Amino acid sequence: MNFTPIEELFHKFDETALILQEELACTYLDALGETGENFFHGNVVQEEVSELSRKRLSRQYHEFSLEKYSKEDIRKAFQLAILKGMKENIQPNHQMTPDAVGMFVSYLIGKFTNNNYELSMIDPAAGTGNLLFTILNHLSDKRISAYGVDIDETLIRLSYSGANLQEHSVQFFNQDSLEPLFIDPADIAVSDLPVGYYPNDVRAADYELAADEGHSFSHHLFIEQSITHVKPGGYLFFIIPNGLFLSEEASKLNDYLKKTTHIQGMVQLPLSMFKSEAAAKSILILQKTKEGVTPPKNALLVDLPKLSDRRATESVMNKIDAWFKEEK
Structure with a gap:
């Protein structure tokens, strides 16, 4: 399938956040923050992740390149993932500026x-x-x-x-x-x-x-x-x-x-x-x-x-x- 850069990034953020959510027993939004940090560093920084999940995640992080995407594509894709997380756990102070x-x-x-x-x-x-x-x-x-x-x-x-x-x-x-x-x-x-x-x-x-x-x-x-x-x-x-x-x-x-x-x-x-x-x-x-x-x-x-x-x-x-x- 031909994904747009925003769709491609969203799927990467989402897929890796879901794995971390299960591994770390945390909310999707917390896992999204963790996976964002991993993408930036290019590896899994959380020690408590199992070896199998670590291998699956590492492949995604190593393939990722900041230079490949514009800042706006990254912002919008990360924003879409945040909005997904907010739908699961709605709080009045979790509102995003359009x-x-x-x-x-x-x-x-x-x-x-x-x-x-x-x-x-x-x-x-x-x-x-x-x-x-x-x-x-x-x-x-x-x-x-x-x-x-x-x-x-x-x-x-x-x-x-x-x-x-x-x-x-x-x-x-x-x-x-x-x-x-x-x-x-x-x-x-x-x-x-x-x-x-x-x-x-x-x-x-x-x-x-x-x-x-x-x-x-x-x-x-x-x-x-x-x-x-x-x-x-x-x-x-x-x-x-x-x-x-x-x-x-x-x-x-x-x-x-x-x-x-x-x-x-x-x-x-x-x-x-x-x-x-x-x-x-x-x-x-x-x-x-x-x-x-x-x-x-x-x-x-x-x-x-x-x-x-x-x-x-x-x-x-x-x-x-x-x-x-x-x-x-």
């Missing part, structure tokens, strides 16, 4: 940092790293130092394996992202915000956006943490729920953003991307305040059409280009 969204965020970052060749970037809710890797793959003309943080050990392991396979130099931190981060302020923060309540009220009390009563919104705290960890004048790109500014804590969030940032724009993503209108999201673009940096005369406000509608998409892209010519 490719189309990651690509559009990459496009926006490229536009806003047009004159910068070297950048540092942090994702405080890195998850499987898919958003980070999409950006790094699509902004290959820039030298980006990237940092990813996530509390979930399985997800950070998958991020680590994915970074190695795509040969991206990313520093990952397995910790609660809302605890102190020992990372220098970055030029850019990007995050598909985890929506919900933060259970640690003691830690939340250190934030300006902590709720006056009860648990605080974790997505509000992630916004504040990101702003804290971006350099003055740096940009922030958040994938937010459309109802972000409609909650009971919205006025406090609004006041905080007015004080610390300039709102550059909001891009509403197509409703067709989401299961329901209630699940729909937008991209919020902020710039941290800095002496000499002024807010735009008019914020960039765009509703993205279905990306399959070429004419409507071209019209929106022209509108964005015109905004950059006028404002930047």
Whole structure:
């Protein structure tokens, strides 16, 4: 059979992960992280694998060559295997940013940092790293130092394996992202915000956006943490729920953003991307305040059409280009 490179890679990741899942008595996602590490090293690094399985696996790893595949093919194939694992073990925090969204965020970052060749970037809710890797793959003309943080050990392991396979130099931190981060302020923060309540009220009390009563919104705290960890004048790109500014804590969030940032724009993503209108999201673009940096005369406000509608998409892209010519 003639497989595409993505299909070929997916079958390699899947087949070897299934063997390791049985050998190590672990979940598919954990086994996928392990096999990703093996592909990178070219051999079986787990000592507890039986001799028979070791031979079967070694053949796959020795035949594998990173040079044969593009970074995007590797990312997409690894992503497909992760999605398979997530279907077996669904958890609310195991959500992956859709490719189309990651690509559009990459496009926006490229536009806003047009004159910068070297950048540092942090994702405080890195998850499987898919958003980070999409950006790094699509902004290959820039030298980006990237940092990813996530509390979930399985997800950070998958991020680590994915970074190695795509040969991206990313520093990952397995910790609660809302605890102190020992990372220098970055030029850019990007995050598909985890929506919900933060259970640690003691830690939340250190934030300006902590709720006056009860648990605080974790997505509000992630916004504040990101702003804290971006350099003055740096940009922030958040994938937010459309109802972000409609909650009971919205006025406090609004006041905080007015004080610390300039709102550059909001891009509403197509409703067709989401299961329901209630699940729909937008991209919020902020710039941290800095002496000499002024807010735009008019914020960039765009509703993205279905990306399959070429004419409507071209019209929106022209509108964005015109905004950059006028404002930047």
